[in-house]
Amino acid sequence: MLSLPRFAACVTTVALAAGGLAAPATAAPPGTWTVSQRGMSAQVSLVDGTPRLAVTHGGRTVLAAAPVGLRTTGADLSTGLAYVGQQRRTVVERYDMTTGKRHHRESRLAELRLSLRGAGGARLDLVVRAAADGVAYRYELPAAATITGEASAFSLPAAAPAWLLPYNAWYEQNRVATTAGGAGTGEFGYPSLFQVGDDFALLTESDADGRYSGSRLSHAAGSGEYRVTLADAAVTARRTPWRTAIVGDLATVTESTLVDDLATPSKVRDTSWIQPGKVAWSWLSDHPSPANFERQKQFVDFAARNNWYAVLVDEGWSAEWVPELVRYARARGVEIILWFHWSDLDTAEERDTVLPLVRSWGVRGVKLDFMESDTQARYQWYDAVLARTAELHLMVNFHGSTIPHGLARTWPHIMSMEAVRGAENYPLPAGNPIQAFTRNVVGSMDYTPVSIDTGIQRASVAHEVALPVVFESGWTHFADSPEAYESHPEALRYLDQLPTTWDETRFVAGHPSGGAVLARRSGDRWFLGAISAGPARTMTAPLSFLGAGRWLVEVVRDAPGPRADVVRSALVRTARDTLSVDVPVNGGFAAIACRALPGRTTCDRELQHVPTSTLGVTPMGETDTPKGSSFEVTATFRTDRAVRDLRLAPRAPAGWSVTGAAVTRRTVPAGVAVSGRWTVQVGAGSADGYVDLPIVATFGTAGWSGRVHVEQAVTAFVPPPAPTGEPYVSDLPFVAETNGWGPVERDRSVNESGGGDGNPLTIAGVVYEKGLGTHAPANVTVYLGGRCTSFTAGLGLDDEITQPGSVAFRISGDGKVLFDSGVLRPGPAVPATVDVSGVRMLTLSVTDGGDNKNFDHADWVDARLSCQS
Structure with a gap:
């Protein structure tokens, strides 16, 4: 990499x-x-x-x-x-x-x-x-x-x-x-x-x-x-x-x-932290997958095998498991990018809360979506979010956005912008060539190319493989699944070699009406992409962009058969030659060229991989750590390949302190264990709730540029004050929350995806002042500390739904189910009274009733506890 x-x-x-x-x-x-x-x-x-x-x-x-x-x-x-x-x-x-x-x-x-x-x-x-x-x-x-x-x-x-x-x-x-x-x-x-x-x-x-x-x-x-x-x-x-x-x-x-x-010069002095690259993206090929931790790990494994830079986790991710996914990915040399609706960051308070949080998890970038406005107010939001992400060293992809206006010069951590009818809209191939002469002229374009098994499959496989050359994007988010790419190994072989940034770009041939051929140079290799729209034809590419001498040109073209893998052939050519390739309907081809040296048979370069490593930490599992308390942590690190410049140490959360020096080693042979021990104190200024104490090993290794980051975490629980009297749950801090659509709303219905956009809680025409508005699947956990005796609430589907939904409500104490409503449909609120004596953690859950989550706006109305004073 x-x-x-x-x-x-x-x-x-x-x-x-x-x-x-x-x-x-x-x-x-x-x-x-x-x-x-x-x-x-x-x-x-x-x-x-x-x-x-x-x-x-x-x-x-x-x-x-x-x-x-x-x-x-x-x-x-x-x-x-x-x-x-x-x-x-x-x-x-x-x-x-x-x-x-x-x-x-x-x-x-x-x-x-x-x-x-x-x-x-x-x-x-x-x-x-x-x-x-x-x-x-x-x-x-x-x-x-x-x-x-x-x-x-x-x-x-x-x-x-x-x-x-x-x-x-x-x-x-x-x-x-x-x-x-x-x-x-x-x-x-x-x-x-x-x-x-x-x-x-x-x-x-x-x-x-x-x-x-x-x-x-x-x-x-x-x-x-x-x-x-x-x-x-x-x-x-x-x-x-x-x-x-x-x-x-x-x-x-x-x-x-x-x-x-013409644009304003860069406002970012040090750009060494900015990293373009190839990105695996699951949303288009496997729409529910951003909510699935295990499926995202499969995309991480695929990215690691193929030396792709990152995985984009789109709408549906959960704060419950993203930190662990980041740790899993970074240990394999893969970074994580997270999707956000722009309204999640539309205030300075949100930008100052959410963005530092995800950066503390190790997230390297964000995809910001649905801005959909060219007003001055929205442009001022772009300015504000770009300034804050630059401060935090978070890279950015804008989706549902305006076009580039030179903004990537001013803010060089912009990796791409959408503003195109890309693969998620299932465009016809006839619309592809024109983008090379219009939209992509003015800046990086997040088209999300290379749909092999997903989408409408009207373009040939070679046409798809050529798109990330014809279409430039600092982050290229690939549209299909690991299984689709791995079933086309020659196509994947070419994609694995592709850079996403360039030293030179040349127009080779084409016209907006029917085809585009572009060549782009990275270092001493040229990559050629050719796409056509319409009938089968012979596409030609003059090779005048090549330098003097003889060049090995490896051509990737379509093979006979529906959705067959591409085939590769090698030729030796000079800048005086013209490449001619027969392409099918809506076809294309790609090529890679390098100097024809004695004994050279391919322009491919060996893929880089990080060593396989282990990092064991103690204590494992959840640890109760009241403010002011201290505890001991240990860690042991080893790897299957020699590493250099190892540093092993805890990273103290805000308000915490660590006693003990970082463990460092100039070299560590393969298989040799390195251990450390530290005392950690929870400060009076610590946040309440679950807090991860990361133990981090960073190191360099042969064949990998930059440092590898391996991390495990000790999960501590800092108890908030236990509730007293008869508080409403909507007035208590949440220890944890997940929601199927937007955030959990306090004293409002869930409505749409934005925070605070809910309506008055209303079930069967009755309006309730207090409660929680959720959307299946949802979980809300509050800390009781064993001080409460009963929980009461009314349960039902909010009247704001436009079509009938179905949900099931579940109440659990310390992991044990205390109440299950069974499947509920629109109707009056169903009362629930549950004994919670001795319960430390109370969890309120909603499932989708078994028929998907559409219209499952679930309300917990008048949700209240009875606790010791």
Whole structure:
């Protein structure tokens, strides 16, 4: 498993061009200004006070003059403007990325800043940049103002072919092939692609964050003009994002990094902790599996066998077993990523509670889902959650998200964003090639590729295997199961060799209408991916991207037979050759190329694996540890392979202290035991409830880059105050809780997945003030400390369900079942009274009644204890 180098800080060089100082206001105002870079030009005109902007490439008009400007509550800065002055400069930036088309970037942009004055002396700067791969402009105001809209637009020939995305705020529609004028009246999302003669123009935006609102393109049928429409009716800002047009041939568009070049430089100085890689993901192929600890261990084992970086545990995971899964995975060289609904982290308090907790478990990243908004408020949430995850060294994948706006340059721990109709939507193969020329141009794309046995299976197996080359994503979440991949060993062999980050990307062949062939280099190896949509054909790939000399090219193609494994063949070729491969309907192929050296028969590299190790700790099982108490722990570590730089020690939870030094060894031979002993004290500031005391061994070993982390935990229970009097359960702290949908709600129904979104508890028309709202399967445990004598509650299904459900309620004391309701369906609350004398832990459970968990909103109403005072 290869670690990325520590990335250098951004270096920016800004040079004022000769004569670039602001022109005096008394100078004769010119009517047209041009800014150019290597054949790419933007022309700004000011006619009768109305500014317009056009784009030419190689002398050819690609975007005709279209309106620019904006409107605020205080002024209309799109008309009646006068020229004040100009500045010109060249902006040269060198920076590194953790993801994307290539690690090392260098951009050179010519900049024109036009200062304009409107009615009442209102000022506006129009900042225009030209690069070899496109043009961008933005507006800057002297101070923050309330912006009510932009005049910004792009003008194209009505007959220009177009590939457009009907807008929704999660960008998961099918793209439509049409013309600029033939598209219907409506809104279209970025990026939108148009062809004007020999040139293509990809329209999007860059550097959009919480300082502004997101936008889309509005269009009237028959017109070639596309106007920028903001997500908010009004937004307070001083500066807008870049309105961006990537322009050139398909190679220029596909290889462009303009969106990143325009973005705010990185806010993360040390990126050594950021790790892209391949990720096993179970949700699509085995939908209930994220709730299944044992099934997730199988995905971990698969990832470990194949040297994949991580396992993503999607919706359904439980805090009861995730820490143990993390320990299991990290001992095998695999990291864990956890899914969250964005609303789980929509407040600063949640971000400051939940994120540090999962980081303390050893989780390395989070998938955040269902943001589904381009408003300024939601963009400010992105800013806040990215700042907090960066502080905690948690990497991020955004799902149900907006498109990339260069955000991965600003926050390099973003590993991917969805904003695509990916594999979970079972897209037809016809929609795949266009993504290489549109969505994936602007940033990493979480398509979740390589569906072999899952999904609709319309694309060939080789087409699927080629997708993670054609589609770039810093984390590539593979869509299928271990069993599917292992039943296709040649396909898996190729996937195991694939990197997910690249030193170079080249467009090789293709067209948005039917196919895409891309080559990407990692170190001294090239990977080639080719996908087609439509009839069987011969696909060709010129190998001019290869360097001089002879190359071993291993081609992976479809074999005859439905869903058969791919076959591999080896050829020796040079950069002057063209690769031709016959592909079936919706087919494709992949390849890997390396230098043809004497005796070399494959480009494959040996997979890395960590040693098998054991770490035994005592005491085992649950230990009662009141605040202020102390106890002794011991640990013994051994491994089946020699290791170096071993460190073995407990990691004290907050409020705890450890007496005794870490055990260290420079080298440890295979099979040799290393032991340690420590005294641990529970501090007065310790959290109540179950607390894990991790014992951690870290070490290095030959054939593995970075350190291996092996951990076991002593589980301690810090008793909270025992209840007294007649408290409601909803007013007590929970020792543990799990819920089948969203969190357990106190004094509210469960309703939807967000915390605090419940309705009044209502059973058969009766409203109850106190109780618990749960969703099967659910468990809530509270500490009684042997001080209570009885528990009473009403049990039933909440009236908020839209279809009948069925549940069974169970009450247990210290693991012994005290009450079982049997299966209940909608109806009046069923009373339950249970003797809990001497019970230390009371657990309230709900099961699904045997017919799945749909609509199983289960209420414990008036749930109350009778305890000693």
